[in-house]
Amino acid sequence: MTPSSKSTQSLEDVIERYVNISEHDRDKSCGIQNREYLLNILKKLKVEDDMAIQVANPDHAMNLNMEELQLEVRNLQHQLYMAEEQLRLYEPDPLKFSSMMELESCEKTLLDTMARLDERKDKENETSDIPPLTMQMFLDTNGGCQTLKMILQVGCLKMETTTVLFA
Structure with a gap:
């Protein structure tokens, strides 16, 4: 004071x-x-x-909020810029390349990305569940005898059976 x-x-x-x-310096x-x-x-x-x-001072509070918003906008703009740079790797503009080395580097990046995608696709195919089983049954009563026809299909494998029930 x-x-x-x-x-x-x-x-x-x-x-x-x-x-x-x-604690030592504090007055006990x-x-x-x-x-x-x-x-x-x-x-x-x-x-x-x-x-x-x-x-x-409401203006002071508004200025603080405005500064926070401006900082957040700058941060989001930077994130957008970085995302656009990443996208340029996958959609390159050939006119912007000035040397053969840049073109080859871009080609290598795209080929590496395609190889990773193929690996992921192969893993997905290997680890995917068994394809769904479909079964159809038909009962035919032509000519006084009944026949039961069953069709089973698992993926691309198809099996048909016909059974005469009674004559």
């Missing part, structure tokens, strides 16, 4: 300094020894202080 009774430091700063000093006669309690009070005071600043 200054002689004019005005504080030169905020209450939060004083409490934060007290909380951060070592103070009675406040619960560090978590002090930290919670400090957080509440900071929130209240921020709210008071926003109420007293």
Whole structure:
């Protein structure tokens, strides 16, 4: 405190300094020894202080929000740029290549990517479940005798059987 009774430091700063000093240096006669309690009070005071600043100076709060939004927009623009650069690897513009080495490098990248895709496709085919089983049954009652025709199909394998039930 200054002689004019005005504080030169905020209450939060004083409490934060007290909380951060070592136990040895802290005055044991103070009675406040619960560090978590002090930290919670400090957080509440900071929130209240921020709210008071926003109420007293709404332009300042709006500027902070605008700065945060601008930072987020710049971050997203950078992510978009990086994604577009990645896409250029897969859709190259041949007119932008200035040397044969750049063209060959692009070709190698595309061939490597195709090889990885083929490997993934082969693994998927190897580990895929058994193809679905389809079964059809037909009962034919022509000419007084009944025949049962069954068709089983698993993938590209097809089997047909015909059974005469009774004449």
